[in-house]
Amino acid sequence: MKKNLWSRLLSLLVIGLLVITLIPVTVFAGQNSKKVNDNLNGHNPQKQHVFKNKHFHLSGAIWTTDASGYEVNKKIFTDKEDVYLSGGPKKGGHLPIGEYYIQVTTPNGKTVLGKSTQTYTVNESGRFEAGLIQLSDATDFEASSNPGGVYKVWVSQDSSFAKSQSKTTTFKIKTHTVNEDTTTTTLSINKFYDQNTDGDRDLDSEPYLSGWKVKINRIEDNETKTFIGDFMTPVNQLLLSPGTYEVTEITQPWSDKPYWVNTTPETVSINLAQGDSETVEFGSVFLSSDNSQGISYWGNSLGAEVFNGLENPLGELRALNLLRPDGKPFNPLYYNNKNDQADSFRPWLLSSNSNLRYRLSAQLAVLELNTLAEFVDLDSCLYIGDHQIFVGGDDVVSTNGFVTVDNLIEAANEALAIQDLTNSDRSYQELLKTILEKANDDGHLMYVHPTPPNGPYFS
Structure with missing residues (x-):
């Protein structure tokens, strides 16, 4: 049985495809990658130092695919072992060259279901460079608590997976069995104090702000807006039907500039598929004088x-x-x-x-x-x-x-x-x-x- 499996994998390499199975997902090198004979199972390559700039935002994108690699943006899979990461289309949109960590979380990103134990290199063509790695037998990523079987995969140059230094995409395991009622979606909305102004909430130091009003519109045919309602933060697990929604902060009496300044966009559009559970977070800071002297x-x-x-x-x-x-x-x-x-x-x-x-x-x-x-x-x-x-x-x-x-x-x-x-x-x-x-x-x-x-x- 194992010989047949390795034979199939090696035949993929002959046509220029490199498959990398890892914790928590399988990394697919892309259609234009070169064959690498190294078996890196258990090998921890030298990690490239990454300069962490809180104002840096990672460019490019990532895509999920199956073992064939031909469907660049495949989203629905039968089993967790069927999920691969692709280098993407042959032209454009690739990640910058460098070393990357990988993790899988619930759709809202709050629960880590599995994380790679090493970094993986993206070369100048935007492709993953690695040998054949088989780690799924040792550890698999855990099942998502999302009712629709939705997962989020992250690729980041930062081991803490800061949002600004990461790229994410979601995928769905259709055989997922936790809470089979997928007729609705849930949306949570929070407001937080973004002390370091990076647009991401740091759990240990940046508190939530309550009582900030937001409005929700449903978007039909990419343009028609249907008003859903006004809500005060925090909004927890609001039940909505699948579709595209627009969440917008409403200017508060106390939030006019120059005192309060947003660190995140004031409007966020989000697509909710059946069974999705997503969270939108808005950040702001309060401006004041300091102890500076002239x-x-x-x-x-x-x-x-x-x-x-x-x-x-x-x-x-x-x-x-x-x-x-x-x-x-x-x-x-x-x-x-x-x-x-x-x-x-x-x-x-x-x-x-x-x-x-x-x-x-x-x-x-x-x-x-x-x-x-x-x-x-x-x-x-x-x-x-x-x-x-x-x-x-x-x-x-x-x-x-x-x-x-x-x-x-x-x-x-x-x-x-x-x-x-x-x-x-x-x-x-x-x-x-x-x-x-x-x-x-x-x-x-x-x-x-x-x-x-x-x-x-x-x-």
């Missing part, structure tokens, strides 16, 4: 006392690309030396010169001192809306309009290193100066409050 503080006696109590503040300032009003580099040697005012920080900071690059330098120095004095945390997030800010050529503003203090400092420092300014460079440096001024002026309602404010609507 130029006048760091130029007066209070600021001088704090400055002199810091560890090597002059060295930290010299590490920045600060400029004098005449455009020459400024490397301060003293806070305020009456015998050497040219190399003293205080008179430089309080200069009334209107040179743009000097004023950007002064605001950069102040924000750096605010972090050294721990008035502001480097990891704190600032809301700057639709603006773009670059570090190393990459836009470091998240898709929902937030930037960290650390990235803001790096961006301003890089901008000051530019020698020959174009009109575009000047406009960009003016933007940075304005943002830094607001960040240093008590935060100007830009900083994300670490916790939701107290009140009757927050739990």
